[in-house]
Amino acid sequence: MLDVKTLTARYGRAQILSDVTLSVGENEVVALLGRNGAGKSTTIKSVMGLVQHVSGQVTYDGQAILGRASHMICRAGLGYVPEERRIFGELTVEENLEVGRREPRADAPEWTFEHLFELFPNLAERRRNLGKQLSGGEQQMLTIARTLMGNPRLVLLDEPSEGIAPVIVEQMATIIGELKREGLSVLISEQNLHFARIVSDRAYIIEKGQMRYEGSFAHLDAHPDISTRYLAV
Numbered sequence: 001m002l003d004v005k006t007l008t009a010r011y012g013r014a015q016i017l018s019d020v021t022l023s024v025g026e027n028e029v030v031a032l033l034g035r036n037g038a039g040k041s042t043t044i045k046s047v048m049g050l051v052q053h054v055s056g057q058v059t060y061d062g063q064a065i066l067g068r069a070s071h072m073i074c075r076a077g078l079g080y081v082p083e084e085r086r087i088f089g090e091l092t093v094e095e096n097l098e099v100g101r102r103e104p105r106a107d108a109p110e111w112t113f114e115h116l117f118e119l120f121p122n123l124a125e126r127r128r129n130l131g132k133q134l135s136g137g138e139q140q141m142l143t144i145a146r147t148l149m150g151n152p153r154l155v156l157l158d159e160p161s162e163g164i165a166p167v168i169v170e171q172m173a174t175i176i177g178e179l180k181r182e183g184l185s186v187l188i189s190e191q192n193l194h195f196a197r198i199v200s201d202r203a204y205i206i207e208k209g210q211m212r213y214e215g216s217f218a219h220l221d222a223h224p225d226i227s228t229r230y231l232a233v
């Protein structure tokens with residue numbers, strides 16, 4: 001569904017990604033693992049059309065999307081949840097969700113408030129609260145829920161477990177499982193191998209902007225030297 005080949009990206013003169021190759025299949029949850037600064041966010045942002053200097057090939061459903069405007073990439077069916085929560089503090093939970101509403105898509109589930117509130121019971125309770133009154137974890141949930149209002153087929157989640165309480169991390173894992181059951185594909189960037197293992201079908205590891213590993217979690221478990229080398233802090 002998503003194919004990234006020989007992706008190179010730079011910020012100004014600094015080359016950040018070199019020949020990054022990865023793919024996400026239909027209804028697959030794929031983890032992009034790496035330490036702080038390894039290039040996970042830059043990979044996701046490049047796919048979403050948010051990095052200016054990029055080269056290589058990115059195809060979604062067979063269509064080349066690299067270099068397209070970000071809103072066109074969203075319209076094609078990709079949903080992006082950035083690492084930093086971008087909710088509107090002065091709007092209620094429901095109003096925040098309304099902001100994300102897009103036309104339904106024939107090839108992806110259509111999300112309604114009720115459907116989302118089943119998936120995010122915390123948000124259901126707080127539907128009339130202002131965004132700024134939510135906890136960090138709830139704001140993270142709201143960011144994901146708002147992205148789902150765009151009815152994406154593939155969701156790119158940048159470090160969903162970062163900086164949130166363990167109980168919310170568990171809920172996050174449940175939600176990602178639910179997205180898969182709904183038929184969506186998900187690419188998550190993560191530093192947390194434990195969380196990634198729970199939610200994902202397979203993994204990539206990126207280090208210094210280069211792909212170092214592609215394979216199963218079982219293989220990573222059997223070869224702990226790989227995670228020690230590329231993930232241990």
Ligand SMILES: Nc1ncnc2c1ncn2[C@@H]1O[C@H](COP(=O)(O)OP(=O)(O)OP(=O)(O)O)[C@@H](O)[C@H]1O
Nearest residue numbers: 011014016034035036037038039040041042043083
């Ligand atoms: N806008 C920018 N301008 C210049 N350099 C940047 C910019 N954004 C990121 N970088 C640099 O690019 C490198 C990769 O950053 P990136 O955010 O992709 O890493 P990451 O793996 O997502 O890590 P993190 O967990 O810190 O988000 C880092 O060295 C970072 O300092």
